[in-house]
Amino acid sequence: MKVQTIKVEEAIGKVLSHDLTKVVQGGFKDTPFRKGYIIKEEDVPELLKMGKENIYILELEPGDVHEDEAGIRLGAAVANQGVRCSPPKESRVNLYAERDGLFKVNVRALEAINNLPDVILSTLPNNTVVKSGELLAGTKVIPLVTEEKVIMAAEGICRQAGWVIKVAPFRKLDVGVVITGSEVFKQRIRDGFSPVITEKVEAFGSRILKLEYAPDDMEVISTKIKEMANNGANIIFVTGGMSVDPDDVTPNAIKLSGAKVEKYGAPALPGAMFMLAYLDNIPVMGVPACGMFFKITIIDLLLPRLLAGEKVSRKDIVALAHGGLCRACTECTYPNCTFGKGTTYLS
Ligand SMILES: Nc1nc2c(c(=O)[nH]1)N[C@H]1C(S)=C(S)[C@@H](COP(=O)(O)OP(=O)(O)OC[C@H]3O[C@@H](n4cnc5c(N)ncnc54)[C@H](O)[C@@H]3O)O[C@H]1N2
Numbered sequence: 001m002k003v004q005t006i007k008v009e010e011a012i013g014k015v016l017s018h019d020l021t022k023v024v025q026g027g028f029k030d031t032p033f034r035k036g037y038i039i040k041e042e043d044v045p046e047l048l049k050m051g052k053e054n055i056y057i058l059e060l061e062p063g064d065v066h067e068d069e070a071g072i073r074l075g076a077a078v079a080n081q082g083v084r085c086s087p088p089k090e091s092r093v094n095l096y097a098e099r100d101g102l103f104k105v106n107v108r109a110l111e112a113i114n115n116l117p118d119v120i121l122s123t124l125p126n127n128t129v130v131k132s133g134e135l136l137a138g139t140k141v142i143p144l145v146t147e148e149k150v151i152m153a154a155e156g157i158c159r160q161a162g163w164v165i166k167v168a169p170f171r172k173l174d175v176g177v178v179i180t181g182s183e184v185f186k187q188r189i190r191d192g193f194s195p196v197i198t199e200k201v202e203a204f205g206s207r208i209l210k211l212e213y214a215p216d217d218m219e220v221i222s223t224k225i226k227e228m229a230n231n232g233a234n235i236i237f238v239t240g241g242m243s244v245d246p247d248d249v250t251p252n253a254i255k256l257s258g259a260k261v262e263k264y265g266a267p268a269l270p271g272a273m274f275m276l277a278y279l280d281n282i283p284v285m286g287v288p289a290c291g292m293f294f295k296i297t298i299i300d301l302l303l304p305r306l307l308a309g310e311k312v313s314r315k316d317i318v319a320l321a322h323g324g325l326c327r328a329c330t331e332c333t334y335p336n337c338t339f340g341k342g343t344t345y346l347s
């Protein structure tokens with residue numbers, strides 16, 4: 001990269017190497033002509049009016065990339081399905097959601113990109129539920145001119161990773177619910193769980209296919225789980241009976257249904273006594289009573305991922321630990337808080 005002095009009329013399409021200021025009464029005034037600005041035809045009269053007959057411009061050499069072009073290339077490389085890029089502003093390209101869905105970041109690729117010289121990519125946390133039009137990420141280069149090999153390295157990381165950021169759409173699924181607890185089954189107390197599950201499921205455009213009640217009886221609960229699966233449920237919730245009392249039979253009922261347990265016990269509070277199992281490919285979630293007593297729980301961390309089509313694994317549940325502690329604020333600001341915002345599985 002070289003700096004040259006040229007006549008304003010010859011500067012169209014060239015890159016300013018210094019900020020240009022305007023002399024006004026009382027001092028200098030900022031102008032839009034900042035270092036890095038690419039001069040357009042319509043700028044020439046204004047520059048001449050400012051008394052700038054000659055200006056300093058940057059001469060890009062082979063292998064140099066101007067910051068705006070670098071921003072555009074980075075944005076294009078990291079944006080995958082459901083993501084669109086803004087034009088660059090001082091090299092920064094913003095990435096926006098093109099649809100409602102679950103924001104996914106490939107954290108290893110994100111780190112590899114940020115480990116390159118001159119490049120930054122900053123994102124929302126992985127697994128954030130986003131609306132169409134929401135800002136997801138910003139990327140830019142730090143210097144005014146970057147070596148092309150750095151941009152190519154970033155593009156290489158993206159190609160190799162397959163995707164870096166994307167918005168996975170929510171599928172419209174049929175959800176089966178088995179509410180357990182003899183006290184609820186016998187209608188001694190009013191069911192407080194089904195409104196909570198229904199509201200959380202419907203918020204994503206899915207629906208409750210069937211909702212059934214069961215006493216604290218392992219055989220009955222497991223039969224109902226199997227029936228839900230046979231009736232076409234894509235996801236099954238089983239609520240209550242998840243802890244240590246003799247009548248807490250839900251974990252064993254889930255096992256008895258033939259479902260394979262991915263994990264019992266989750267490092268999320270609220271949500272410790274949660275179980276995730278799969279009956280064939282149907283996720284079966286054993287949800288402890290905290291899922292009803294607290295506004296935001298492990299359900300809010302895992303349901304969006306299941307609805308986005310993820311096969312949530314034991315490792316995904318282990319990874320909830322970091323950031324899995326709800327701060328129980330007097331006024332809940334979820335999702336704008338730390339709950340569920342930890343890292344992904346590293347080891
Ligand atoms: N000794 C221990 N006690 C508890 C532990 C523990 O580790 N050791 N864990 C606690 C945690 S954490 C949670 S969370 C709860 C989990 O409770 P369960 O899922 O076993 O819930 P239940 O015992 O079935 O019910 C608790 C409570 O909530 C009422 N309930 C249940 N379902 C409904 C419903 N659909 N509608 C209305 N009310 C419902 C139920 O009647 C009980 O009063 O365990 C802690 N305890």
Ligand code: MOO
Pocket residue numbers: 268269270271272273274288290
């Ligand atoms: O399963 Mo409980 O969540 O720790 O409240």
